[in-house]
Amino acid sequence: MVRRQRSIVSLATLAVVVTSVYITGCTSLFDRIADTVLANEVRSDDREPPHTAHAIMASGDRVQMVGGQGEGLSCSLPLGAQMLAFDSDERKHGSKVPAPIALQMRQACAFHDYCYRHGNATYGYSQADCDFMLQQQAFRLCKFINESSTVGDCETNARKVTLGVRLGGFGSFKRARAFENENASTFFEFDPYPVRARSVRVVRIADAPGQWVRAGIHKKAAYHFDIRPSGSLVHVMGWRKAGGVVCTSFELPGSYGAINGPPMVVRDEGKGEDWFVWWKRAELTSTEGHFALLPPGRATRRDWVEAAGGFVVPLKTLEGCGEKTPWSNDGDTPGRSPVAFLASHEALKFSELHPVRGLNTPGILRLIGLSAHSCDREMKDLSPCLVDVVFDTTQRKFHGDTAKPTMYRAQNPSTRPQDQPLDGCDLNAIQQKPKKNAVAHDRYRNYVASPFVVTHEDRPCLIWLWRGSPGQGAGYESGATVRRYAIGKTRSDVAIHLGDMALSEFPETWEPSFITDAGSASPTFVSFVKDKKRFNLVAKTAIAVGKQSPTVPLKCLRNVDPSWLQRPPAMVPDKYNASRSYIVLTRVCLDLAANLPSAPNAALEVKVATLTDGNCPEGASETTTFDAFFYDFAELDEPKLDPSFHSNPEEAKKAPLGRFAERVRGGQMVLADITGDHVPDLVQIAQLPDSLGFRAAVLVGRIDKSAGLRFGVLEAVDRPAGQ
16 A cells, blocks of 8 residues: 555656646756656667557458557657657757657557557556557667667657656556456457567467368367467367367477467468468567468378477366367378478568468468568668568478568659559559659658558558658648558569558547458548447548548447447458448456355357448347356356455455456457358357366357348357366
């Protein structure tokens, strides 16, 4: 209690000092405060920009997911801090990038927003972890944007950004074990390199082992990765069509030369086969690394060894599951070639990648992203590149005659005939030659938000938002430019510029958003607009630069309780009707009046809204409650904490409820096809503490051609004891 009072006093004292800074306009005083309060941050002695936070999907299905709890993405600097703490510095040093600091640092601030809202439930991040990463990323951005700035200047600016955001949002950090929904952290996987996490637990839905499917198990299985820097535990869970669950576990070693993280699920659309793809980056201070690829449906033990780079240790089966070996006995047969493979051991100039979906190219896996560095510094062109990563799974190597990804410069053409049609990913668009000596000082704005991946015919495109006018960055808070590029026609070409579009009156509070009609000339962005008591769904269509587009309210979700946004909403297409898609929201209702120590209870509520041709009229949504979804997710004999950890007996009594809340409301809810009918199902899996015991719940999705997407209990599954 004394410690809490001291904290309040310290904040009050700091607030008085900062107020004096506002009144006097003394930037140097703000510098001294930041350098004193945050003096011990370790600088990054590299020029590697930070990575962009993005939604990391659990399956190869066509699912969009947005986090952030409907509160927008921005630098929450206190009123006046930007002008008084930074503007005079830019005038003094003659900065080449005179945009507001909140725009320059938006990439780091977006990561920080995700971290405050989802970091505790997803990675176990504390508020100190989030603030540390903000300061570190702000320093890297400073050096990335202003190469001539000194280390000292960038350290001070990074500290000022961190201090400003902490003052503007110090009470906004959310905990997984909070009792109230509005204060709760929920699962949203956004960090591709969770190096500060002691352990990370994620679920991937992919092809079940082939021998399982032949034995009557559903086509897809859940792969639960429990990841630490030293290695990973992999728990595989499948559902029998006749009822029951089968499980197995094994251990993978960590690699000394790579960040240990979870795989992406990339689908060979031509064959419909899922592959686990690890981008094993060596460290955050460089882009050196290699890929490891493995098809879980036909992988043998030898393949897992090949992908992991070391011995695979089988473990005791999960409690309450029927044990079943996840690989065939021919894994070590002499003369049998593995199907898993490794690729590339060099610096590749990119950070994060995104799977490409929708290409009918059997035997080919494709990923795409933006380069973290310029493609050709010799031309003094700082434009980013579209990074095209293509694997030939039959030849077990990069596709074609190159041993690395292909880079396509995303050069903004200087001229283009005004009557040239640009219809989405139109491959007939004029391809421009790169303009020499074109220096893009605003290049950092390409990374403030994750791009959307679009496919057209046999070619992937990238769409991303760019905020603010060139140079000064005016209007960055209220509108955005939509940048659109396709990969070049040949490997020696630059990227094909498809024409920029405008999103007028599209404030930062409307991000992140879903995208619809992404392959058309005018993609539409669907956003959640939230205040304290409700949220609404709106659509905004990108149009020609310089014109205004109307904001279209979607009436199916109007004045809805904002607790529905605590867990990340998802959007999926209809497999029967290309003009129809569904927004799926879930909410966990905790029984806070549980008579502890009896088992706490919770119900799952699912809300589905139907969009048809971009319209979502009133009544086009349905809510269903599943009272027994979290059956057995609570443990009566769950390990109790020492009462001395709590300040009073009532707090100790509620501790099990807090852990239960973390498991159910803060757990990973996956929307993916389990049964193999191309309709998404809902699944949530939780590992019980200090054991190999698991709890799993599944709702099967079905599409009624008139009513749309609905969910029901997987009735064929008769859970064994403890499941």
